[in-house]
Amino acid sequence: MEKQSIAVIKQQIKNNELTDEMVQELMADERKGVQQLLKSYEKQKVKEKQLAEKFAEMSRYEQFAYSKGCEHIAGVDEAGRGPLAGPVVAASVILPKDFKLYGLNDSKQLNQATRDHFFKMIKDQAVSYGIGIIDNRKIDEMNIFEATKLAMQQSIEQLNPSPDHVLLDAVQLKALPYTSESLIKGDAKSISIAAASILAKVTRDNLMKEMHEEYPDYDFISNMGYGTKHHLEKLREIGASPYHRRSYAPVRNIIL
Known part of the structure; x- marks a missing residue:
């Protein structure tokens, strides 16, 4: 031959x-x-x-819920609790039962190119998804923990069809009209939460890039609002932008 x-x-x-x-x-x-x-x-x-x-x-929690008769299982996660500037963003997503995306993981474990690629695939293939965004002013009013829960609630309410069961990353939401469970490090344990983490992070990163265009001195495009050395130096030098969280100590202590 x-x-x-x-x-x-x-x-x-x-x-x-x-x-x-x-x-x-x-x-x-x-x-x-x-x-x-x-x-x-x-x-x-x-x-x-x-x-x-x-x-x-990472499909174990979804498969168990399916075995109990659930049809639509939502994963929920957030991005942006720690930064000094910008919003907190939450995402909810219901994946189809036959969904396959090998390499899916906690968004922080993926590089930007992979996140962006997965972001499009998840949005294209999801049964439904929702995005909740709470800006820095609201965060200052109600504290970051309550703002995170509100963003999650908003994202869940956008889902159509509504979920039968909700998987949340480390946060418990009371009074949901469906069963739910909170998983510590859920974005590394559940494909639905991992998918939500990617939607939340990429959405927030894109918002921070827009803010960078307005206020390039802080280098939001690189630090995404986190308190890097350069970011803190600029805060001391020129003060806070309208997007900074005044309730966060590094910002509050500098602008007082």
Whole structure:
């Protein structure tokens, strides 16, 4: 049988077209380039298996809720509790039962390119999603914990259809008209919460980029409102912007 070129084999691997029989034939191919491709292919398969196992592990809470008769399970998470400026943003999302997105994880564990890619995929494939945004003035009025819960509540209320069950990341919401459970580090334990964490973070990051255009001195595009050395230096130098949280000590102590 005529040997295929390395370029063709590389394309077959890229397109995931290799069968077990083809792999066996390639293992007997003595060309160095082919053996290097096979090593890369094997590593790729190991990684894919690990991601599939991780995804299955993170689907346990959803699968359990499905087994109890729930149809629409919402994951809820927030972004922006710690920064000195900008809003707190919460997201709720109901994923379809057959949803697959290997590599889905807590948004903080993903790089920006992956977050942006997953953000679009989640929005495109979700049964429903909602975004709640509470600005810095409201945060100063009611404190960040209550503002976070309000943002979560707002995001849940936007869901259509309404959820049968809600999975929340580390926060408990009272008086919800459906069952719920709060999971510590839920964005690393539940695909629904992880998806919500990505929607919340990317939405908030985009808002901070807009604020950067207005007030570039604080470098919001890089620090996203967190108290970096440069950010604190600028606060001391030029004071606070309209987007800063006056109730936060680093801001309050500087502007007094």
